[in-house]
Amino acid sequence: MSLVPAVLAGSRLSLSRLLTQxxxxxxxGQAALSELFxxxxxxxxxxxxxxxxxGKSSLVNQIAYxxxxxxxxxxxxxxxxxxxxxxxxxxxxxxxDRIRMGALSGDEGVFIRSMASRGSLGGLAKATSGMAQALxxxxxxxxxxxxxxxxxxxxxxxxxxxxxxxxxxPGLGDDVQAIKAGLLEIADILVVNKADRxxxxxxxxxxxxxxxxxxxxxxxxxxxxxxxxxxxxxxEEALWIPPVLRTVATEGSGVPELLEAIAxxxxxxxETGDLERRVRARLESExxxxxxxxxxxxxxxxxxxxDYEKVVEQLLARELSPSQAAARLLNGKSPK
Amino acid sequence: MSLVPAVLAGSRLSLSRLLTQxxxxxxxGQAALSELFxxxxxxxxxxxxxxxxxGKSSLVNQIAYxxxxxxxxxxxxxxxxxxxxxxxxxxxxxxxDRIRMGALSGDEGVFIRSMASRGSLGGLAKATSGMAQALxxxxxxxxxxxxxxxxxxxxxxxxxxxxxxxxxxPGLGDDVQAIKAGLLEIADILVVNKADRxxxxxxxxxxxxxxxxxxxxxxxxxxxxxxxxxxxxxxEEALWIPPVLRTVATEGSGVPELLEAIAxxxxxxxETGDLERRVRARLESExxxxxxxxxxxxxxxxxxxxDYEKVVEQLLARELSPSQAAARLLNGKSPK
Numbered sequence: 001m002s003l004v005p006a007v008l009a010g011s012r013l014s015l016s017r018l019l020t021q022x023x024x025x026x027x028x029g030q031a032a033l034s035e036l037f038x039x040x041x042x043x044x045x046x047x048x049x050x051x052x053x054x055g056k057s058s059l060v061n062q063i064a065y066x067x068x069x070x071x072x073x074x075x076x077x078x079x080x081x082x083x084x085x086x087x088x089x090x091x092x093x094x095x096x097d098r099i100r101m102g103a104l105s106g107d108e109g110v111f112i113r114s115m116a117s118r119g120s121l122g123g124l125a126k127a128t129s130g131m132a133q134a135l136x137x138x139x140x141x142x143x144x145x146x147x148x149x150x151x152x153x154x155x156x157x158x159x160x161x162x163x164x165x166x167x168x169x170p171g172l173g174d175d176v177q178a179i180k181a182g183l184l185e186i187a188d189i190l191v192v193n194k195a196d197r198x199x200x201x202x203x204x205x206x207x208x209x210x211x212x213x214x215x216x217x218x219x220x221x222x223x224x225x226x227x228x229x230x231x232x233x234x235x236e237e238a239l240w241i242p243p244v245l246r247t248v249a250t251e252g253s254g255v256p257e258l259l260e261a262i263a264x265x266x267x268x269x270x271e272t273g274d275l276e277r278r279v280r281a282r283l284e285s286e287x288x289x290x291x292x293x294x295x296x297x298x299x300x301x302x303x304x305x306x307d308y309e310k311v312v313e314q315l316l317a318r319e320l321s322p323s324q325a326a327a328r329l330l331n332g333k334s335p336k
Numbered sequence: 337m338s339l340v341p342a343v344l345a346g347s348r349l350s351l352s353r354l355l356t357q358x359x360x361x362x363x364x365g366q367a368a369l370s371e372l373f374x375x376x377x378x379x380x381x382x383x384x385x386x387x388x389x390x391g392k393s394s395l396v397n398q399i400a401y402x403x404x405x406x407x408x409x410x411x412x413x414x415x416x417x418x419x420x421x422x423x424x425x426x427x428x429x430x431x432x433d434r435i436r437m438g439a440l441s442g443d444e445g446v447f448i449r450s451m452a453s454r455g456s457l458g459g460l461a462k463a464t465s466g467m468a469q470a471l472x473x474x475x476x477x478x479x480x481x482x483x484x485x486x487x488x489x490x491x492x493x494x495x496x497x498x499x500x501x502x503x504x505x506p507g508l509g510d511d512v513q514a515i516k517a518g519l520l521e522i523a524d525i526l527v528v529n530k531a532d533r534x535x536x537x538x539x540x541x542x543x544x545x546x547x548x549x550x551x552x553x554x555x556x557x558x559x560x561x562x563x564x565x566x567x568x569x570x571x572e573e574a575l576w577i578p579p580v581l582r583t584v585a586t587e588g589s590g591v592p593e594l595l596e597a598i599a600x601x602x603x604x605x606x607e608t609g610d611l612e613r614r615v616r617a618r619l620e621s622e623x624x625x626x627x628x629x630x631x632x633x634x635x636x637x638x639x640x641x642x643d644y645e646k647v648v649e650q651l652l653a654r655e656l657s658p659s660q661a662a663a664r665l666l667n668g669k670s671p672k
């Protein structure tokens with residue numbers, strides 16, 4: 001039976017089951033996502049990424065807590081997808097998720113789901129995207145997507161998020177001091193967490209220096225983290241320069257300011273049309289993944305096990321290169 | 337003109353140019369890889385992976401140095417592919433690679449190449465694999481592949497390597513102490529680098545405990561890092577239990593023992609037939625990537641820009657889900 005009506009009606013148990021189906025990429029999960037898709041588009045997706053040791057899990061919990069208990073304005077509901085192979089809470093562990101919730105536990109307006117990294121290429125991005133869609137359709141206002149490390153997964157997830165937060169911390173060792181170029185590119189907001197530790201000024205300065213290198217503008221009329229009017233090579237345009245914020249997640253300090261920065265970024269990309277471009281790029285890449293799966297499945301069905309095996313043997317004997325082997329298979333049996 | 341003859345004749349300049357072609361995935365690079373493929377299969381591929389701050393770049397340099405200057409036996413030639421978005425030496429920076437070489441500089445038997453993480457899904461694994469193949473064909477005995485972080489990229493690269501070394505270091509913060517489950521799975525050898533720092537016993541103990549959980553055997557007849565005869569669920573089989581070694585890369589201590597462990601692992605997977613399985617799996621996944629590219633390229637050529645755009649509009653309006661959009665495109669225009 002489809003879980004969709006129950007998920008739309010707000011059943012947490014059904015949502016939890018659906019997320020498992022999505023994580024395992026079952027036919028039920030795929031069908032449910034198609035059904036739910038018309039109900040998506042309401043949530044704001046916030047990516048939170050950073051190396052191990054930056055305390056980003058605590059920060060994510062604090063962000064969720066502050067959305068639930070705002071200093072002013074209305075509380076927002078929050079879904080969390082934690083994609084973190086280094087976390088002891090991954091692998092879909094329900095117990096782990098409960099432990100992790102801490103002050104959030106018992107709050108029906110928060111839903112946390114952890115996921116271990118997927119083995120197959122592209123599997124991680126697909127599962128994360130599907131889970132975010134399910135939480136979106138289930139009506140959560142804010143969806144926090146937590147990822148670890150630097151690399152492919154982060155870039156893919158940044159494409160998914162509307163606002164991407166990159167978390168650093170002081171004193172994580174030499175090769176962390178200079179922020180990864182790839183992460184800087186995807187950051188909408190930079191956070192120096194554990195800002196009560198020594199070295200916070202150095203980390204902050206390093207980030208600001210790298211930002212200046214990345215955004216070489218002639219004149220800056222306002223502060224970091226504001227929509228800025230800048231004059232770059234003679235042209236005026238509205239640019240978003242990522243603000244650098246300090247937080248101490250264990251105490252929650254700096255978190256209200258972080259929520260304000262997220263709101264400013266949201267308003268900014270909404271006004272400039274950047275939001276529409278991001279949503280479009282995200283949906284196109286979703287479509288791309290689905291097409292890839294479907295086209296490959298069709299092709300596989302058209303090639304016999306025996307032909308495939310024969311080509312693999314020639315590959316092992318180094319008589320054919322991988323490209324030549326692919327060409328042999330494709331030309332022998334064109335996909336129908 | 338093809339760089340292949342010059343690369344096979346040992347020209348470093350041609351090799352360097354070829355690696356750039358491969359990194360940029362140019363038609364010349366692809367053609368050269370096909371030509372070179374028959375000359376591959378001679379090198380031993382060693383993956384070295386670990387979080388930022390573990391000192392793995394220094395360790396990689398030390399491993400290369402010890403292969404070049406062995407305590408006994410013949411010196412081996414070494415190629416290095418450093419895939420590290422956090423390194424200041426990435427982006428194919430020739431200057432960076434020169435600075436990085438340190439004691440290795442001027443040694444014709446070493447070739448180091450750095451690469452920034454690639455933007456596109458699967459691009460990183462493909463480029464790394466291609467570069468390793470080029471170095472293999474160029475005759476390097478050992479190819480070291482250095483990667484950072486935890487996640488998809490590491491798993492993909494582990495598939496590429498014959499021996500995978502996972503590097504940890506004491507005191508990198510709470511969520512590093514427990515080694516990432518995904519990394520433990522791919523490790524053939526575990527190294528606690530910076531072993532002169534406080535906390536080394538804790539890190540070592542944590543790794544050994546996790547190994548015991550991962551390899552629950554009834555009786556263990558020999559030590560870590562040896563080919564072991566174990567009795568697991570009544571069956572006798574030869575198992576490789578990853579050894580846990582200590583190194584101080586800045587001084588080179590522990591590195592000769594690490595090279596011995598690599599040699600033992602090599603002998604072990606050769607004897608057990610595991611090597612053949614790994615090579616086969618790797619070549620099949622290469623083939624898979626090439627097929628995916630080729631099949632998608634064919635399909636794209638068969639669909640008009642107008643049809644594609646129309647479906648994307650319906651996707652943006654949330655009238656079609658990504659799966660439905662893919663099905664619409666595939667059924668409207670079947671790939672030829």
